[in-house]
Amino acid sequence: MIETNGYAIHEAGTDFKSFNFERRDVGPHDILIEILYAGICHSDIHQARAEWEPIIPSVFPMVPGHEIVGRVSRVGANVTKFKDGDLAGIGCFVDSCRDCPACEGGIEQYCIKGSAQTYNSTEMDRVTPTYGGYSKNYVVDEKYALKVQEGQDLKGVAPLLCAGITTYSPLRRWKVGPGQKVAVAGLGGLGHMGVKIAAAMGAEVTVLSTSPTKEKDARALGATSFLNVRDEEAVKAARGRFDLLLDTISAVHDYGAYLNMVTLNGVMVVVGMPTESVPFHAASLIGGNKVLAGSLIGGIPETQEMLDFCAEHNITSDVEVIDPSRIAEAYDRTVKADVRYRFVIDMKNA
Secondary structure, eight states: EEEEEEEESTTTTTTTEEEEEEEOOOOTTEEEEEEEEEHHHHHHHHHHTTTTTTTSSOOOBBOOOOOOEEEEEETTTTTSSSSSTTEEESEEEEEEEEEEEHHHHOGGOOTTOOOHHHSSSHHHTTTSSSOOOOOOEEEEEEGGEEEEESOOOHHHEEEEEEHHHHHHHHHHHTOOOTEEEEEOOSHHHHHHHHHHHHHHHTTEEEEEESSSHHHHHHHHHHHHHEEEOOHHHHHTTTTTEEEEEOOEEESSHHHHHHHTEEEEEEEEEEEEOOOOOOOOOOHHHTTTTTTEEEEEOHHHHHHHHHHHHHHTTOOOEEEEEOOGHHHHHHHHHHHTTTTSSSOOOOOOTT
């Protein structure tokens, strides 16, 4: 076993503390990644604070973090994808059953038997706990690690492993491209990536937000338009405007109001996950032959595709870098939307 250290929360509502634990030894198909940066995702906060229970139980002690970038320091005897010194990334899951239709189709996030999450989960043995990226290193099968290209801003690459793929996947699935009108609801960690990626795909992008002060940022990120959803006349004028609406909002809100802005045969894709149920009237769908869809990150092949796309288009996340002593502060500020647009923990010297 490999002795290591991270930052864990031992009970909902308590502070993060230094935590010593063990990683498994590097097996024939494994790589050991020395973690450089770990992004803070809003789902880290939900799980550390037990806000998704009972749907997703929180297991303590918990070392969060599933937006991980680091360097390979050891490779197993049968590893072919990586060598010592390579950059590598880890996203939201680190294993799956490998033989169900989802796994065989490269959409391992939908593994029928349930994938092994990077943290707050277990290995596929359903016994060994997984601890995440707020730590010094990670041992992972090379099949579930991602290649990261040299020369990029690595602190901005880390959030791509969740925020990037979460927004890329539905845009790719629904074939967003030139001539299409895309709305991104919410301009936070997810939303700002959705704007960048949709714009790079050639779409005309509008940001929907309750904060007029974000208009300048929205345009700087690549949006051509901004709509204040508290302006009733502007919302009314936008009825039926958008081919695709990407909903990144994690707070409870009216799905129907946003569906009204989707065009005939258009789609609204939900990637933000409120902590409570969100009711809406079926007429919002039926009236325009519309689709209300959901999307969960992406499989390993698509995540690699996203990383390569972002490298080609020089897309990274806008981040504020912190040291581990500021995790609690970062959580509070994230909830208050007081970050532009993602906190990333510098783990190099932690």
